[in-house]
Amino acid sequence: MMAGIAGDEERKTKVSVVNVVVKMKLPGRADLIKLTGVVSNARYSPKTFPAAVVKDYEHNGEKVSFLVFQSGAVVCTGGKDPERAKKAAKAFAKALMEKGVVERGEVEPSVENIVAMFNLGTRVDLERASQTLENVMYEPEMFPGMLVRVGKKAVLVFHSGKGIVAGAKSVEEAEAIAKDVGEMVRRAVVVEQPHQG
Helix, strand or coil: CCCCHHHHHHCCCEEEEEEEEEEEECCCCCCHHHHHHHCCCEECCCCCCCEEEEEEEEECCEEEEEEEECCCEEEEEEECCHHHHHHHHHHHHHHHHHCCCCCCCCCCCEEEEEEEEEECCCEECHHHHHHHCCCEECCCCCCCCEEEEECCEEEEECCCCEEEEEEECCHHHHHHHHHHHHHHHHHHCEEECCCCC
């Protein structure tokens, strides 16, 4: 049964952030051997990977993980809130400075990527949608989702109506992309309302 477009236009696309990636540059080179001795949950195996990995670092309720490179480049992943992830990264950098892993100085964490999940609230005929929409790739033999390009951002949409936005720099941008893609898909081809129960 085809869903009515008028009702779909008012339906909100629910978005939830599943990963925030933050990058920063420490004030100098990092002593990764020292880091593994003074930071819990830190591992460094230079023969297999060029960065120290710090898992499950928690700051004010935000649990994140870090890749720390000898150059001082740091990548923070796993956050659910951009501002809290940046604060966790800053607190981590301060702890490294206090423990003598890196020289003291200023750091400016920046959000590089936000990955968010969304739900259109309806099932989607991906075959028909892929034939109707532009900037779309759908090869069900290779992958069960439809890839929608929105500028440099990538959006995956699945038959269930659930999807993933990657590449946004803010939660607001992720929400806007999910809403736009949701509206495009709904206009292109809405198959049926989700099953209740």
